[in-house]
Amino acid sequence: MPRPVWLAKYISEGGRVMARKDALLRLHQRLVAQRDDLRKKLASDSSLGTEYGAGTSDLGDVANDDAEREVNTQLASLESRELAKIERAILAIREGRYGKCEACGKSIPIARLQALPYTSCCINCQREQELAGESDAFDADWESAYDYQARQHDQELTLSDIQMEP
Structure with a gap:
């Protein structure tokens, strides 16, 4: 009895297809675990957002809370985008599209998927997109957050900073 075409391919590649499937x-499994961890973290972070500056009247504390809130907002935004990419990758697995470059259609090497499991492009297409300014990479506004923190730091005073008149 002749072997099915897909089975012949599987056997002829000496287990290579099976290794990729494994x-x-x-x-x-790793993506599902990352998704669950990020969901918990984002839920935890959103519940912490209301605690800043609660009942404090010290301007220094308020300024520090504002700076910390700005950094945490940037982190939450980054984590939300990562979560969306992970969920998109899980959907691609279910639909049988995972591991194929969305730009050129070639298989993405397992090494790249292991390094960045939610990637949707091979390294060459990703590089081309970045050079063309089309990358889906998230550019958090860290410079703005740092500048904000520096401005707030400039406004902080202690009693020793204030010169008293004689």
């Missing part, structure tokens, strides 16, 4: 299964 790697994709492990990546799926």
